[in-house]
Amino acid sequence: MRKNAFRALLLAFSLGATGLLSACGGDNTAAPGATDKAAATNETTASAAQTVTISFFHWRGEDVPAFKPIIEQFEKENPGIKVEMQTMPSDQYQTTAQAKISDGSAGDVFTSFPGAQFEVFAKAGLFTDLTGQPFLSNFNPALIEAGAKDGKQLAVPYQLVYNDPIYNVKLFQKYGLEPPKDWDGFLALCAKLKENGIIPIAFAGADIGPGQFMNTMVMNNLPSPDALAKIETGEEKLTNDWWVKTLGQFKELNDKGYFQPNALGTKDAAAGALFIQEKAAMLASGSYQLAQNKQQNPNLEQKLLAPITVPADEAKYEGIHTSTFLLAVNSKSSHPKEAEKFLEFLSRKDIAGQYANATGQNVTVKDVKYTSPELQTVSEWSTKKTLFQPRFTITNADIQKAVTSSIQSVLGGKSPEDAAKEAQAIADQQIGH
Incomplete structure (x- = not known):
């Protein structure tokens, strides 16, 4: 009995020792494939650290x-x-x-x-x-x-x-229209479109419209290519004839209904939709929008034109870049x-x-x-x-904003003279006059 008990005790001790050794060995012995996985993880971590x-x-x-x-x-x-x-x-x-x-x-x-x-x-x-x-x-x-x-x-x-308005070629062809060479021709073109139930110009008056369309509207009215830049030096004023004339031409387009209703409240996407849906014959934006228009209406045929605000023989520029x-x-x-x-x-x-x-x-x-x-x-x-875009020759952001806001003011009902005076007052503040 004692021998059997002693053997049982030895067997138990032996099994316990084996388990203990096995447990200790588990910290140093990897399962099959574990080494490769660890190496891969370390490599990925190192790679991520280098990225x-x-x-x-x-x-x-x-x-x-x-x-x-x-x-x-x-x-x-x-x-x-x-x-x-x-x-x-x-x-x-x-x-x-x-x-x-x-x-x-x-x-x-x-x-x-x-x-x-x-x-x-x-x-x-x-x-x-x-x-x-x-x-x-x-x-x-x-x-x-x-x-x-x-x-x-x-x-x-x-x-x-090219910051020139886009026009619908097929609509122009339908009504026998071509890009005009002077201001009277541009007004006549707009009148013809309106008579036939087409919005002549889709104009985003609430955001990008004034800053885009002003460039072609003012380019041939400018006394010099850097006239807007000279506002910042005091050499030119927004109350001078060339800017008051430009505001007057904006007012004329608006008063004659050549923009869509509530042009002042229309944002870029809404104006673009009028053109894409062929409800408007022109879009006052630029070449940057051609591809986007085509994606939304593959049947569109588009080209660019710029309104010429002076008699044809006085035009210095055909468009804006x-x-x-x-x-x-x-x-x-x-x-x-x-x-x-x-x-x-x-x-x-x-x-x-x-x-x-x-x-x-x-x-x-x-x-x-x-x-x-x-x-x-x-x-x-x-x-x-x-001509390089005149608006971007203005380096003072507040003066640039005053210029575009004066366009919005005439669309809102102010006279060109009053809108110009308000804009010039802001310019004077900025340049310390």
């Missing part, structure tokens, strides 16, 4: 489908860089983008409008100086001047836009090299061509091949006599 994410911040939400494959190509070519795209509507971008860019919450690569917004960003020190970057040679030098200041290239305009959508690298960015690499990628002619043809936007990059019908339609404007 840099940059923000691309702009206002053209309609371009997101075009930018997505471009970003995918960039990330494939640069596996250590991820690009997150952020957008907001253009009117909000002009008022709130600076705060996001300044605090670094958006925009390692960001965009700027030329003129007032560019000046504000420059004064805030938000631009990284791009002077001397090799990729600048990819651009047409004459078309990127809007991004230069004090001898430095702070940003590069990517788009070449703007180099805009200025690409820049944020001086507050934690990843400036990666941001510059993305900007360089966008400047390649094959990538710029891909963007242009997908969005219907002309670009400032050299030697790009255009294949979309919209771009081929616009190409004829490259040989016309066009």
